[in-house]
Amino acid sequence: MAKIMTTQEKQAELDKIAREIKEFKGLDIAKNCTLAVPGEGNPEAQIMFIGEAPGFNEDKEGRPFVGQAGKLLEKTLKDVLNLGRFDVYITNIVKFRPPDNRDPLPDEIEACRDWLDRQINIIHPKIIATLGRFSMAKFIPDVSISRIHGQARYVDFNENKIIIFPMYHPAAALRAGAVMNEFIQDFNKLKTLLGNNQPDIPVAKPEPAKITQTSLF
Ligand code: URA
Numbered sequence: 204m205a206k207i208m209t210t211q212e213k214q215a216e217l218d219k220i221a222r223e224i225k226e227f228k229g230l231d232i233a234k235n236c237t238l239a240v241p242g243e244g245n246p247e248a249q250i251m252f253i254g255e256a257p258g259f260n261e262d263k264e265g266r267p268f269v270g271q272a273g274k275l276l277e278k279t280l281k282d283v284l285n286l287g288r289f290d291v292y293i294t295n296i297v298k299f300r301p302p303d304n305r306d307p308l309p310d311e312i313e314a315c316r317d318w319l320d321r322q323i324n325i326i327h328p329k330i331i332a333t334l335g336r337f338s339m340a341k342f343i344p345d346v347s348i349s350r351i352h353g354q355a356r357y358v359d360f361n362e363n364k365i366i367i368f369p370m371y372h373p374a375a376a377l378r379a380g381a382v383m384n385e386f387i388q389d390f391n392k393l394k395t396l397l398g399n400n401q402p403d404i405p406v407a408k409p410e411p412a413k414i415t416q417t418s419l420f
Contacts, residue, residue, distance in 0.1 A: 208325065210247055213246035213247070213325050213326065214246050216321070216325045217246055217322065220318050220321055220322060220325075224239045224298045224315075225238075225239045225241070227239070227314075229314060230299065230310070230311055232297070232299040232301055232302070232311060233299045235302070236262050237263055237265075237300075238262060238264065238265035239265065239299055240257040240265055240266060240267050240298055241318070242267055242293060242294025242298075243266055243292070243294075244289055244290075244291050244293050244294075245289055245290055246292070246325065246326060247326075248291045248292040248326055248328055249291075249328055249329040249397060250284075250286075250291045250292075250329065250330045250393070250397065251291065251292045251294070251322075251323065251326055251328040251330070251331050251332070252276065252293045252294075252331075252334055253294055253295065253319070253331060253333050253334065253341070254268060254272075254294070254295045254296070254335060254338060255295060255296055255297065255306075255307060255334070255335050255337045255338065255372065256295050256298075256301055256311075257295060257297075257298070257299065257300040258270055258300065258304055259300070259304070260273075261273075267294055268293055268373075271374070271377060272372065272373040273373070275373040275377060275386075276288075276293075276334070276373045279373075279387065279390050280390075283390040283393075283394055284390070284393070284394055284397070292322070292326050294319065295338075296312055296315065296319065296337050296338050296341060298315050298318060299315075306337070307337060312337070312341075319341075320361065323360065328365070329366060329397070330355070330365075330366045330393070330396060330397065331366070331368065332368045332369075333367060333369050333370060334370055334371070335371070335374075336348050336372075339351075339367075339369040342358045342360070342367045343358065348369060348371060351369050352369050352371055352385060352389055353368075353369070353385065353388065353389040354368075354369070355392075355396055355402065355404045357405070358406075364406070366402070368389075368396065370386065370389045370390075371385060371386050371389070
C-alpha cells in the first residue's frame, strides 16, 4: 500500500525530482535547453494538469505554462474553478523544450516518463486533466481528442484508479474560437467533477484510432 506522506515529505520528494531533471543531460533537448521545466504547484493538489512540453517562455523561466497558453489556463482556472495556479499542480510530459516547438519524440517522452510517474504518485491527485493529445495518449492511447475531450474516465495507473479528464490544449483554444468554446465548457465539466465525491464515470476501454490527427487536436 502507498505510504501516506506529509505535505513536507511530498514537497521534499518533488524537489528531489526537480533536481534530477535539472541535472539530467541524457537527451539533446536537455543539453540544449535554457532551463529545464520540472513542474510546479501544490503537493496536495486535487487536480494535476499535464501539458506537452515547455515552449519559448517556459524554457526561459524554468516554469510550466507561463506564455500565452499558460495565461489562458490561469484565467480559466480562476474564472471557472476560482483556483490559482499554485492550488493545482502543473507539469508536462516532456521536461525540456524541443527545438522550434516541434512535437516531442518517443524517446524524449520515454526518458521523462519516470519523473512524471513519480510526480503523479507523490501528488496522488483526484483528477488528472490532460492538455492536448500527447498527455492524453499516456493514459488513453489511440483515440482522437476531438472525440473524447470533456469525458472523464477511470484509468488504471500504478495499481490505483485515477480519473483522467482529457482536454484540448489551451494553445489550440487560442487558435480557434470553436475549440475555445469547448475548452471553457470542459472546464465547467471539470468543476462539476471536482465537486462530486462519487462520480458515475466509466472505466477506460481501448477505442479505435481515428485516422487523421492535426497537431494538438
Ligand atoms: N505548452 C505546453 O504544453 N506546456 C507548457 O509548459 C507550455 C506550453
